[in-house]
Amino acid sequence: MTSRPTSTPMASPSVADPRVAGEDPARIRATIARAPLFAALPIAAIEDLTGRVNVRKVSVGSAVVAQDEPGDAMFVIMSGRVKVVMFGESGREVTLSLLRSGDSFGEMSLFDQGPRSAHCLAIEPTTLLVLSRDDLMKHMQAHPRTAINLVSEMARRLRRADETIAQLALCDVNERLIHRLVALGREEGASGPDGLVVRRRPTQQELANMIGSCRETISRAFNQLARDGLIIPRGRSLVVTPALIERAEKKKAA
Incomplete structure (x- = not known):
């Protein structure tokens, strides 16, 4: 403990x-x-x-x-x-x-x-x-x-x-992760050719702590977003793409 x-x-x-x-x-x-x-x-x-x-x-x-x-x-x-x-x-x-x-x-x-x-x-x-x-x-x-x-x-x-x-009451883990990544991009990211570049990529455990989930679940959701091209892990940094931001905005408006 x-x-x-x-x-x-x-x-x-x-x-x-x-x-x-x-x-x-x-x-x-x-x-x-x-x-x-x-x-x-x-x-x-x-x-x-x-x-x-x-x-x-x-x-x-x-x-x-x-x-x-x-x-x-x-x-x-x-x-x-x-x-x-x-x-x-x-x-x-x-x-x-x-x-x-x-x-x-x-x-x-x-x-x-x-x-x-x-x-x-x-x-x-x-x-x-x-x-x-x-x-x-x-x-x-x-x-x-x-x-x-x-x-x-x-x-x-x-x-x-x-x-x-x-978000905790109404959104599933995938949606909460998307909202958190977009928020990180807007709060800490710098504009780049592929989207918002977060200089220090949070660990999957840190993301889990932020959205009230476990690391294993976050790992699956994070890797799927990467495979879909919605986020781009790049060394220690992370690129939050315009497509991910658009997806978050659509879910927010729904």
């Missing part, structure tokens, strides 16, 4: 801390400015946030936060990737989302003061901007536009959760 991760206690870094001193303030500012949560904020708000965040570096496999722990800070990914997961009683892992540079997480506990709702694990060496509850509240008092952005972001996540629930 998979052991459940626990997060590393987080000290407040000081200016002398190399985790902070080694970071370019302009890079911190740029990360905040491109984060969807802080999109279109005025310069004064970006500067205020830049002065409030701390920097934390996390190694591969480390838990940034652990489910059911109290939460007193939110995070913005500066570089690297984080997966949001839950574990069943048997240790089975379900991946709720994959987050990359500019994405934020951990906001929910800051508002309802409840425990963390899931584990967040670094899947690459990751650098995070850390914003405490107190600093976020003080910032929003001075810059209420950030609160509006937060509401919009929460609504977007709720809409996505509704779509995921509907």
Whole structure:
């Protein structure tokens, strides 16, 4: 059975801390400015946030936060990737989302003061901007536009959760896999001559964790899509073809 991760206690870094001193303030500012949560904020708000965040570096496999722990800070990914997961009683892992540079997480506990709702694990060496509850509240008092952005972001996540629930209830494994691959292409892919190129192809176990299935079932479905030319495995990358995107859109509209 998979052991459940626990997060590393987080000290407040000081200016002398190399985790902070080694970071370019302009890079911190740029990360905040491109984060969807802080999109279109005025310069004064970006500067205020830049002065409030701390920097934390996390190694591969480390838990940034652990489910059911109290939460007193939110995070913005500066570089690297984080997966949001839950574990069943048997240790089975379900991946709720994959987050990359500019994405934020951990906001929910800051508002309802409840425990963390899931584990967040670094899947690459990751650098995070850390914003405490107190600093976020003080910032929003001075810059209420950030609160509006937060509401919009929460609504977007709720809409996505509704779509995921509907897929689990109404779609078979093949359809769920198609939707997940198309989503990966749109979120992480770069345009290429044959379609959207996902630089890092997820493993079949990772895909199984994302859509609530087992690796053996995903292997059969994935290989069939490849034989049909709807996806093109290419070394460590994966091409999501326009034909697969069209198929997903038709099923969504049906």
